[in-house]
Amino acid sequence: MLQYVIKRLLSTVPVLIGISLLLFFMLRMLPGDPAQVLAGQMATQEDIERIRHQLGLDRPVYVQYVLFLGRLAKFDLGRSARTQNPVIQEVWARLPNTMLLAGVAITLACLFGIPAGIISAVRPYTWLDYLVTSTALFGISMPVFWLGLMLVVIFSVMLQWLPAGGMGSWKHVILPSVTLAAFVVAFIARMTRSTMMETLSQDYTTTARSKGLQESVVIIKHALKNALIPIITVVGLQFGMLLGGAVLTETVFAWPGLGRLIVDSILARDYPVIQGAILIFGLLYILVNLIVDLIYAWVDPRIRYD
Amino acid sequence: MSEQSGPLLTIRGLRTRFHTYEGVVNAVDGLDIEVFRGETLGLVGESGCGKSVTALSILRLLPCPPAEIQGQILFDGTNLLDLDREGIRNIRGGDISMIFQEPMTSLNPVLTIGEQISETLRRHKDMTRREAWRRCVEMLQLVQIPGPKSRSREYPHKLSGGMRQRAMIAMALSCNPKLLLADEPTTALDVTIQAQIMTLMARLKEEFEASIVLITHDLGIIAEMASRVVVMYAGKMVEEAPVKELFKDPRHPYTQGLLGSIPVIGRKFDGGQRLQEIPGIVPNPLEMPLGCRFNPRCPRTMPICHQQEPPVVRLADHRRVSCWLEANKRDD
Ligand SMILES: Nc1ncnc2c1ncn2[C@@H]1O[C@H](COP(=O)(O)OP(=O)(O)OP(=O)(O)O)[C@@H](O)[C@H]1O
Ligand SMILES: [Mg+2]
Numbered sequence: 001m002l003q004y005v006i007k008r009l010l011s012t013v014p015v016l017i018g019i020s021l022l023l024f025f026m027l028r029m030l031p032g033d034p035a036q037v038l039a040g041q042m043a044t045q046e047d048i049e050r051i052r053h054q055l056g057l058d059r060p061v062y063v064q065y066v067l068f069l070g071r072l073a074k075f076d077l078g079r080s081a082r083t084q085n086p087v088i089q090e091v092w093a094r095l096p097n098t099m100l101l102a103g104v105a106i107t108l109a110c111l112f113g114i115p116a117g118i119i120s121a122v123r124p125y126t127w128l129d130y131l132v133t134s135t136a137l138f139g140i141s142m143p144v145f146w147l148g149l150m151l152v153v154i155f156s157v158m159l160q161w162l163p164a165g166g167m168g169s170w171k172h173v174i175l176p177s178v179t180l181a182a183f184v185v186a187f188i189a190r191m192t193r194s195t196m197m198e199t200l201s202q203d204y205t206t207t208a209r210s211k212g213l214q215e216s217v218v219i220i221k222h223a224l225k226n227a228l229i230p231i232i233t234v235v236g237l238q239f240g241m242l243l244g245g246a247v248l249t250e251t252v253f254a255w256p257g258l259g260r261l262i263v264d265s266i267l268a269r270d271y272p273v274i275q276g277a278i279l280i281f282g283l284l285y286i287l288v289n290l291i292v293d294l295i296y297a298w299v300d301p302r303i304r305y306d
Numbered sequence: 307m308s309e310q311s312g313p314l315l316t317i318r319g320l321r322t323r324f325h326t327y328e329g330v331v332n333a334v335d336g337l338d339i340e341v342f343r344g345e346t347l348g349l350v351g352e353s354g355c356g357k358s359v360t361a362l363s364i365l366r367l368l369p370c371p372p373a374e375i376q377g378q379i380l381f382d383g384t385n386l387l388d389l390d391r392e393g394i395r396n397i398r399g400g401d402i403s404m405i406f407q408e409p410m411t412s413l414n415p416v417l418t419i420g421e422q423i424s425e426t427l428r429r430h431k432d433m434t435r436r437e438a439w440r441r442c443v444e445m446l447q448l449v450q451i452p453g454p455k456s457r458s459r460e461y462p463h464k465l466s467g468g469m470r471q472r473a474m475i476a477m478a479l480s481c482n483p484k485l486l487l488a489d490e491p492t493t494a495l496d497v498t499i500q501a502q503i504m505t506l507m508a509r510l511k512e513e514f515e516a517s518i519v520l521i522t523h524d525l526g527i528i529a530e531m532a533s534r535v536v537v538m539y540a541g542k543m544v545e546e547a548p549v550k551e552l553f554k555d556p557r558h559p560y561t562q563g564l565l566g567s568i569p570v571i572g573r574k575f576d577g578g579q580r581l582q583e584i585p586g587i588v589p590n591p592l593e594m595p596l597g598c599r600f601n602p603r604c605p606r607t608m609p610i611c612h613q614q615e616p617p618v619v620r621l622a623d624h625r626r627v628s629c630w631l632e633a634n635k636r637d638d
Contacts, residue, residue: 203411209367210406211399211426211477215391221425225416300416301461 004305005290012286019282020072020275024065027271034269038081055081055271068275077276082268087276090261095280097167098257101249102242104173105180110235113185117192117231121200122219132189139186148179148252165254176253180246184238191234195227202226228299236292240285313380314517315341315364315485320377322356322363331591333359335541337377340624341485346511346518348532348549350525350564354588356541357521358407361487364519365402366394381485400430403478407490409470413462419446420458423477430481445476449506468499475507479514486511489521500524504531525565529553534624537561540589540599543618546626557627559604560584598630606631 035052036043043051052058056067071078077087120132155175156164163172199205200223208222209215247259258277265273297303322334334356341347349357362368363375366386379386381402386394398404406412414422423445424438433441439458446454449472462470471491478486488507492500504527511518520531528535528549535552537545537560545558556562563584586603589595595602601611610630619632 203406203408204414206362206367207404207406207412207474208414209398210365210404212395212397212429213399213425214395217425222414222417226414301418302415302463 001305005294008290008293012283015286016279016282017069020069020279021065023275023278024068025061027274028061030266030269032269034081034271037269072279077279078272080265080273081270082265082273087272090273091258091277091280094256094258094261094277097255098243098250098259100173101177101180101246101255101257102239104177105184105242106235106239108177108181109184109188109238112181113188114192114231116185116189118196118219118224120189120193121196124197129193133193136186136189139182140190142182144179144183144246144248145252147182148175148249151175151179152252165252167256172253176246176249176255179249179252180242184242187238188231188234192227192231195230196223199223199226225299229296232292232295232299236288236295240288243284243288244281313340314343314382315339315519316378316380317360317364318378318380320360320363320375320379322359322368322373322375324372325374326372329592332541332594333591334363337538337541337543338618339536339543339546341517341519343484343517344511344515345534346520346532348528348535349519349521349538350523350528350535351538352564352584352588353523354591355538357538358489360538361404361489361519361521364487365398365404367398367404396430399426399478399483400481401483402485402487403481403483404487405471405474405478405489405491407493409467409474409494412474413470415462418459418461419465419473423458423473423480426477427480441480442476445480446473448479448510449473449476451476467495468503471495471499471503472506475503475510479510479516482514483516486516486518487521488518490523491520492527493523500527507531525553537564540594541591542599542628543626544600544628546624548624551625557621557632558600558629559606559631560600563603563605608634 033048035048035055035057038055039048039051049058056064059067068078077091079086080090083090116132116136120129123129152164152175155162162175163169164175166172196219200219202223204226205218205223208218213222244259246257247263249255250257250260251263258281262274262277264270265277293305297305317337317339320334320337320339321332324331324333337356337360339347339349339360349360351357359368363373364379364381364386366375368375375387377387381397386397389397413419420439420442423442424433424435427433427438427441428435431438431441443454443458446458451457451469451472457465457469457473462473465473475491491507492503495503507518508531510516518531520527522528532549534546534548536543537552537558539560545552545556545561547556552561553565556565584603589599589602595612597613598604598607598611598616601607604611608630616628616630617633618626618628619636620626621632
């Protein structure tokens with residue numbers, strides 16, 4: 001088990017190198033000159049050259065990459081070209097905000113999505129099921145920014161119950177996390193419905209019923225436990241996505257998260273921050289996947305890692 | 307006859323149909339069966355004739371809709387079809403329990419064997435966790451699973467098919483049921499394992515004084531286990547007889563076909579075999595033939611077989627045939 005975890009962690013190294021390689025060269029294909037952007041409109045050609053030299057951008061790309069990897073091996077992600085702060089610090093300042101938003105959103109999504117999917121599967125083709133499935137379809141197809149704006153219009157502008165953006169009290173969390181959760185809740189509900197429909201029609205469910213168990217026990221203990229693997233997969237993947245920062249939501253609600261940091265850095269051609277943020281996101285994503293795999297083994301006795 | 311020796315289970319006019327998009331499937335169509343205390347009743351017939359649906363109807367394990375169950379299922383004097391949900395749940399796994407065909411899929415893969423057996427015990431007997439677990443280990447020992455204590459903590463995937471079916475039997479018998487519905491309990495197993503399981507069931511049936519409805523394709527098993535046999539065709543009973551008489555003197559052409567006693571080139575019945583192939587196919591349940599349902603495949607049809615359903619002719623106690631050949635004999 002421990003061995004498995006270590007092996008999995010080690011295997012992230014080549015993946016991260018792969019990501020960094022792609023990222024590094026793609027960034028350098030972007031139009032626009034970072035030195036120019038940083039120096040500003042009024043800068044002289046000399047200023048620009050100086051900044052270019054400072055950033056090491058005057059060397060060949062492959063040299064830049066090797067230097068970058070060398071620093072990475074020492075866990076040094078460099079400094080932001082814009083603020084001169086260490087990249088780690090920049091990312092670290094935003095990460096908790098994104099975690100908070102993602103955590104609340106995924107909790108909301110599970111809290112509503114899983115029960116909705118179960119109800120739908122237990123009473124298929126009834127009005128309740130149609131309500132759940134059509135709401136889910138709505139949730140999946142609704143553009144995030146539109147939903148965000150609508151929520152702002154209703155709850156901030158018209159009712160004035162909740163702030164329209166920014167961070168502060170728990171009230172600030174509600175609208176962006178609901179916006180984020182909408183898609184995920186719909187996705188989880190649909191997944192739960194289809195897997196529960198399947199497990200409820202399996203032989204072991206009939207066996208459970210043939211023993212005289214209460215229907216709630218049959219549904220939760222026998223059917224749901226078997227349906228958990230695909231549900232956990234979806235929850236894990238969605239959580240991983242949310243960690244990457246929900247760019248649109250964070251923009252609509254002026255939420256200082258990882259997604260906005262990445263977008264701002266791209267606009268400013270702040271290469272070190274972009275690279276650092278995306279690498280850390282990649283690492284988190286891999287970690288979430290590892291945790292999901294470990295939960296599998298806990299839920300399903302047929303899965304063992306040793 | 308005293309009350310005690312009356313039938314344990316009396317099924318009268320059982321009609322189970324499924325409302326599907328293609329139409330109504332009459333899976334069981336007017337079935338009358340009696341099961342006595344301590345006996346093993348064999349239920350045989352080709353695939354799709356309604357054996358499983360009959361068993362599932364008794365415990366009302368078919369989701370309604372699409373299923374619709376009519377008739378009377380009297381168990382110890384109570385009509386199971388009149389019970390409310392809680393009432394039928396008290397019967398399931400308690401007085402009547404069921405063993406299914408597929409040991410590989412009928413145990414829950416994410417719960418331990420012990421949990422699956424002891425939850426049944428806790429449901430029906432007033433037992434604590436500890437008591438139920440102890441009883442479960444005893445049951446596993448009774449069905450001859452080696453190392454019952456450690457096995458009870460294992461998950462089904464660690465057990466072979468035969469072992470799983472033993473666990474199913476332990477589960478089914480754990481609450482001392484009066485009636486055991488065994489739906490092809492050995493069909494999915496190797497021949498040698500089949501024999502072991504059957505011997506085990508025969509022994510435990512005596513020990514627990516239970517009655518068994520044994521559904522099977524295997525005439526050898528019927529000959530060995532059952533005292534009486536009901537032969538079904540397309541949702542109806544075609545013949546009922548004590549097991550010896552059925553083998554010696556089958557009256558319905560369908561039964562004769564199953565037993566292979568109709569001379570067909572290159573085939574001989576030599577006892578203890580699976581059901582023989584009968585030329586032709588089982589009728590489509592959505593379009594049952596007019597008259598006798600067996601007429602398209604019957605080698606001895608008469609004009610009336612195509613027009614009217616044959617009546618059930620009582621030849622003796624528990625000796626019934628539904629065929630125009632017998633009906634006409636009677637009239638002569
Ligand atoms: N849920 C259902 N919906 C529609 N038709 C069904 C359903 N379940 C069973 N049937 C039909 O009822 C008929 C009887 O099926 P049943 O499973 O009882 O056959 P069987 O005698 O047990 O066959 P086998 O030997 O293959 O197990 C078949 O024609 C089948 O297609
Ligand atoms: Mg069957």
